[in-house]
Amino acid sequence: MATGTARQGLRPDADIKAIPIRRPWRWAATALVLVLLAMLLTSMVTNPRYRWEIVARYLLDGSVLNGLLLTLEFTAIAMVLGISLGVLFAVMRGSSNRVLSWTAAGYIWFFRGTPLLVQLVFWFNLSALYPTIELGLPFGPVFATLDANTLITPFIAGVLGLALNEGAYMAEIVRAGIVSVPKGQLEAASSLGMSKSMTMRKIVLPQAMRVIIPPTGNNAIAMLKTSSLISVLAIPELLYSVQIIYGRNFQTIPLLLVASIWYLLATSILTAAQTRIERHFSPDRDPGESYGARLRRNLTSRRANVKEER
Amino acid sequence: MSALVRAEGVHKHYGRNHVLKGIDLSLEEGQVMCLVGPSGSGKSTFLRCVNHLEAINRGRLWVDGELIGYRQSAEALHELGDKEVCRQRERIGMVFQSFNLFPHYTALENVALGPSLVKKESRAAATAHAEELLRRVGLGDKLHSYPARLSGGQQQRVAIARALAMRPRLMLFDEPTSALDPELVGEVLDVMRGLAGDGMTMIVVTHEMAFAREVGDTLVFMDDGVIVESGDPREVLARPRHQRTQAFLSKVL
Numbered sequence: 001m002a003t004g005t006a007r008q009g010l011r012p013d014a015d016i017k018a019i020p021i022r023r024p025w026r027w028a029a030t031a032l033v034l035v036l037l038a039m040l041l042t043s044m045v046t047n048p049r050y051r052w053e054i055v056a057r058y059l060l061d062g063s064v065l066n067g068l069l070l071t072l073e074f075t076a077i078a079m080v081l082g083i084s085l086g087v088l089f090a091v092m093r094g095s096s097n098r099v100l101s102w103t104a105a106g107y108i109w110f111f112r113g114t115p116l117l118v119q120l121v122f123w124f125n126l127s128a129l130y131p132t133i134e135l136g137l138p139f140g141p142v143f144a145t146l147d148a149n150t151l152i153t154p155f156i157a158g159v160l161g162l163a164l165n166e167g168a169y170m171a172e173i174v175r176a177g178i179v180s181v182p183k184g185q186l187e188a189a190s191s192l193g194m195s196k197s198m199t200m201r202k203i204v205l206p207q208a209m210r211v212i213i214p215p216t217g218n219n220a221i222a223m224l225k226t227s228s229l230i231s232v233l234a235i236p237e238l239l240y241s242v243q244i245i246y247g248r249n250f251q252t253i254p255l256l257l258v259a260s261i262w263y264l265l266a267t268s269i270l271t272a273a274q275t276r277i278e279r280h281f282s283p284d285r286d287p288g289e290s291y292g293a294r295l296r297r298n299l300t301s302r303r304a305n306v307k308e309e310r
Numbered sequence: 311m312s313a314l315v316r317a318e319g320v321h322k323h324y325g326r327n328h329v330l331k332g333i334d335l336s337l338e339e340g341q342v343m344c345l346v347g348p349s350g351s352g353k354s355t356f357l358r359c360v361n362h363l364e365a366i367n368r369g370r371l372w373v374d375g376e377l378i379g380y381r382q383s384a385e386a387l388h389e390l391g392d393k394e395v396c397r398q399r400e401r402i403g404m405v406f407q408s409f410n411l412f413p414h415y416t417a418l419e420n421v422a423l424g425p426s427l428v429k430k431e432s433r434a435a436a437t438a439h440a441e442e443l444l445r446r447v448g449l450g451d452k453l454h455s456y457p458a459r460l461s462g463g464q465q466q467r468v469a470i471a472r473a474l475a476m477r478p479r480l481m482l483f484d485e486p487t488s489a490l491d492p493e494l495v496g497e498v499l500d501v502m503r504g505l506a507g508d509g510m511t512m513i514v515v516t517h518e519m520a521f522a523r524e525v526g527d528t529l530v531f532m533d534d535g536v537i538v539e540s541g542d543p544r545e546v547l548a549r550p551r552h553q554r555t556q557a558f559l560s561k562v563l
């Protein structure tokens with residue numbers, strides 16, 4: 001019977017039912033990965049030094065949750081300000097006015113070129129450079145004088161440092177997005193009589209978003225973790241609050257696990273949000289074609305499609 | 311009767327590259343002018359000067375009695391502001407070789423966008439008019455398709471509807487069928503033929519000599535930035551006077 005169907009497959013007028021190519025190395029690799037994963041999981045469960053009971057005790061601890069909240073706050077504020085600064089400096093960078101474009105280039109050069117840690121400590125110590133900050137007209141009368149020491153709290157220094165640094169990276173991302181929009185789109189918009197700002201809002205930015213969002217999501221996730229640097233300013237965000245606890249009870253590993261669990265949970269939520277936003281800005285893409293499917297398609301070399309293409 | 315489009319001594323250069331070397335022409339309302347010539351002859355550049363996508367370097371260009379891109383006072387020529395240029399372009403529709411539909415909007419949204427944003431028409435009115443135009447170009451069943459899901463011919467017909475939605479006085483076509491598969495050229499030319507029949511004033515840069523012969527009121531042959539000869543399309547195509555025209559036509563006909 002089996003030979004019967006095989007013979008039938010040889011007839012040129014029958015539907016092709018070829019025997020698929022065998023991939024022994026793919027099977028070997030899968031088996032190896034499964035074994036390694038099993039070993040890792042077993043050790044996590046059986047090794048008592050993980051101290052999971054301590055992890056459980058501190059996971060919902062009040063000061064840990066407060067720390068998490070601060071981390072989320074700093075991430076949100078820094079990203080919102082960073083994206084705004086990024087759009088502003090990307091547009092300035094593309095200006096035909098040399099003063100504006102060079103100022104933007106200088107900003108990007110400086111804030112990408114120095115370590116964030118240095119910038120944070122710098123803002124924190126701004127009062128050493130400018131003891132007072134005066135509000136008034138440039139080179140003119142002064143209306144109010146503020147003490148830099150009271151104005152630049154650790155919170156303000158943290159926000160300034162994170163946002164200004166993020167703005168420099170975002171400016172480059174936004175710029176790449178804007179230049180990715182073909183010139184014909186601008187010409188079509190112009191020929192309809194659209195103004196420059198209308199063209200920017202309705203034609204350029206929505207299309208640029210497709211290029212802007214993946215790296216922005218990346219940066220938001222990075223920011224969530226980078227914000228732990230503000231622990232040097234003694235701000236009790238997630239990392240600093242677990243450091244305080246393990247400074248007292250010396251349970252370093254379990255408490256770092258607590259922080260890691262929260263960081264992982266938060267990044268997972270951000271990743272899901274990123275996927276949703278990407279879909280929103282690609283209304284013309286096939287909704288059935290997932291991000292993963294597109295990635296796989298572009299990773300594998302173009303062979304004849306044996307499986308039915310969706 | 312004054313011409314709808316009038317060009318006097320129009321020059322355009324990009325650095326040392328002199329693309330237009332003194333173009334004089336005029337086009338009456340309701341007429342169709344076909345611009346033909348070898349690539350690099352400056353015909354597309356001239357078309358882009360008419361709606362000020364390119365600024366001219368010398369000469370004058372009027373559409374509907376208005377100087378394009380500039381304002382002349384007693385002693386000087388002033389650049390027009392963004393707003394004024396936009397107002398001038400509203401009345402000049404343009405169709406591109408590569409369609410340039412907005413990929414993130416549906417066919418209907420592409421067509422309704424200009425009237426609702428630029429002319430501040432109500433959303434309902436703009437959409438109704440857009441729907442009517444899309445039916446007119448034979449795309450009543452593709453209203454909610456995104457450009458990526460349309461064939462080249464369909465995309466170009468949406469692009470024509472998009473330009474018409476602004477109720478232009480003049481339509482510019484920049485090689486509208488050059489990017490299309492041969493079997494799709496006809497459907498776009500049919501729409502253009504219909505437009506010409508309705509009395510739309512059109513300037514068409516094209517390589518479709520049959521279309522020029524049938525629909526055009528004037529044929530202008532350009533080469534190397536100048537108008538070599540112009541006249542009744544049947545006349546020019548049948549008996550080209552100039553040797554450069556003869557050489558060009560012998561290659562494309």
